[in-house]
Each structure stands twice: as structure tokens, then as C-alpha cells.
Amino acid sequence: MKDDTALQAVWTPWTALQERPRLLLVDDEPANLQLLKRVLEPLYTLSFARHGMQALEMAKRLQPALIVLDVMMPGMTGHEVIVQLKADAATASIPVLFCTALGDEEDEARGLDLGAVDYVTKPISPAVLKARIRTHLALVQRQELExxxxxxxxxxxxxxxxxxxxxxxxxxxxxxxxxxxxxxxxxxxxxxxxxxxxxxxxxxxxxxxxxxxxxxxxxxxxxxxxxxxxxxxxxxxxxxxx
Known part of the structure; x- marks a missing residue:
């Protein structure tokens, strides 16, 4: 079993280079998802979730390269979602980038404390969002290569x-x-x-x-x-x- 795991570690980075990274976009507002789609679809394979429980299920099943997560959502907030993601070994290593209208320093600090790799406020700047995502995917790839x-x-x-x-x-x-x-x-x-x-x-x-x-x-x-x-x-x- 250990040998199989290590061989998978060798194979995964190579297979990852053969296709576009998959992003999971999580937001309860369809208009926000449409905007993210227009900005990111030329670069990445996209999956979409409208609420926290759906995001958790899709994250575990799809193993996206990165999750773009809203904070203010009904039922389960983005903060609650990331806590559950980090508590599950199957999803704990997936980087999460908060994309939210909450722009106070306290909100940003809380998001980062919960384990997010970055925090982008709405209304988004397409150039900034793409640059942040590109940076964190490069870090993930470097870790995989290591x-x-x-x-x-x-x-x-x-x-x-x-x-x-x-x-x-x-x-x-x-x-x-x-x-x-x-x-x-x-x-x-x-x-x-x-x-x-x-x-x-x-x-x-x-x-x-x-x-x-x-x-x-x-x-x-x-x-x-x-x-x-x-x-x-x-x-x-x-x-x-x-």
C-alpha cells in the first residue's frame, strides 16, 4: 500500500500537467458565478457549487486544484465550509481562496486564520484574481514536484x-x-x-x-x-x- 501511494505521488504531477487545472467555484449568487466563469473559463476547467454542502461533496469527489469560496452564503457560511474542508484528510490539502464582499481587515484575518491561502474582495479585479490563482497553483505544483x-x-x-x-x-x-x-x-x-x-x-x-x-x-x-x-x-x- 505504501509503495502504491508513493508511485501515485510520482504519477500525479505528470498527469496534472496534461490537462487544465480544475477550480471549484462556490457562491450562492448565479450572477457572481457567471462573472467568475467569464474571467476564469479561458484558463481553467471549472465546476460550480451554490451552497456549502454541495461544495463539500464536490471537493471530495472532484479533488479540484483550488477552491474559490464565498463567505456569506445561506445555510453554511464559507467559514464553516473551510473548517470542514480542513478537518477532512481527503480535502485538507486543497487550497482555498476566499472571494467575498467582506472587506474589513478583521474579516480577512479570520479567513486566513481558518486556513485560506488568500483573500480577494468583491467587486473583483479580473487581473488580480487571475494573478492570485496562478500564484497559488504554481505553489501547489512546486510542492507536488518536491x-x-x-x-x-x-x-x-x-x-x-x-x-x-x-x-x-x-x-x-x-x-x-x-x-x-x-x-x-x-x-x-x-x-x-x-x-x-x-x-x-x-x-x-x-x-x-x-x-x-x-x-x-x-x-x-x-x-x-x-x-x-x-x-x-x-x-x-x-x-x-x-
Whole structure:
């Protein structure tokens, strides 16, 4: 199951690049939805919801790239909608942009505190709305690509471990220990993140060592040790920029 999840993480960003991002637009006023449609339809695939319960159902089913959400709606306000979105693991990561006539600083602060990525007031400026949406979709894509990169690193690390029957847990433990050591030495958070991400690749050079040497049950002779010592060089060649 974990492997399937990671493979999906690799595949999802690629498939996402093949079609226009889907936006879910939520507003109880048809005129507002028509305006949003005119502004955004040339750029995105659009879905529409007229009330909070419908928005929650569609968000879970469609998994839109971003939700444009009104605040003042009958039955369930936009604030109540975003609380439920963030409480559900299936929709918690979907970015929400409030688009509302509530323009006070307190209203904006509350919306952002509830988890919205942005806050746009009505009447909308088409240029501003499109720019805000474009910015947040770019951030989402960057995060997806980062998850893809990390998934590839983990798999290469696992490939090296399979050469000598180590388990994937070894890769995880070693990465966590590297981070803890870096933190104990006072390294900045960015470096700690990098060392944890890169550590699974520490034994990638084992891929190039023949099994007759790597898996030999007895001691290695001098010639075999000479081959084994090429392990770091092979790793550098695999990971190098050339």
C-alpha cells in the first residue's frame, strides 16, 4: 500500500500537467458565478457549487486544484465550509481562496486564520484574481514536484538496500538519525531538511558492485576490496551533474 501511494505521488504531477487545472467555484449568487466563469473559463476547467454542502461533496469527489469560496452564503457560511474542508484528510490539502464582499481587515484575518491561502474582495479585479490563482497553483505544483523528487530519492535508496538485503526501515532510520545529528550540531533548518532528504542515497554506489563481492559471506581479498572501494565513486557518478 505504501509503495502504491508513493508511485501515485510520482504519477500525479505528470498527469496534472496534461490537462487544465480544475477550480471549484462556490457562491450562492448565479450572477457572481457567471462573472467568475467569464474571467476564469479561458484558463481553467471549472465546476460550480451554490451552497456549502454541495461544495463539500464536490471537493471530495472532484479533488479540484483550488477552491474559490464565498463567505456569506445561506445555510453554511464559507467559514464553516473551510473548517470542514480542513478537518477532512481527503480535502485538507486543497487550497482555498476566499472571494467575498467582506472587506474589513478583521474579516480577512479570520479567513486566513481558518486556513485560506488568500483573500480577494468583491467587486473583483479580473487581473488580480487571475494573478492570485496562478500564484497559488504554481505553489501547489512546486510542492507536488518536491514530493515527486523525494519519492524518487527514496526509491533509489531502497534499490541500493535491496542489493544486500537491508530493509527500507534502515533507510528511514538512518535519514532520521542524520537529521538529529545535524540539529544537535546546530545546523540551520534548511540544511537539516536537505541532509534528511539526501541521506537515503548514501549507499547508492552499491548498485555497481558485483553481487559476488557485495554478498560474499567470507572475508574479501585485496582485489575484491579494491572493487568495493569504488563504491563511493560509483555513487558520485550516479548522483553527479554530468
Amino acid at each position: 514530493r515527486t523528487r523525494q519519492a524518487v530519492i527514496w526509491r533509489l535508496g531502497r534499490a541500493a538496500e535491496f542489493k544486500d538485503n537491508e530493509t527500507g526501515r534502515h533507510v528511514i532510520r538512518m535519514s532520521k538519525f542524520c537529521r538529529l545529528i545535524a540539529q544537535a550540531l546546530g545546523a540551520p533548518p534548511v540544511f537539516c531538511d536537505l541532509i534528511e532528504a539526501a541521506a537515503p542515497m548514501h549507499d547508492i554506489g552499491k548498485i555497481g558492485i558485483p553481487d559476488r563481492i557485495l554478498l560474499k559471506p567470507g572475508k574479501l581479498d585485496e582485489d575484491e576490496w579494491a572493487v568495493m572501494r569504488t563504491h563511493p565513486l560509483i555513487g558520485a557518478q550516479i548522483l553527479g551533474k554530468r
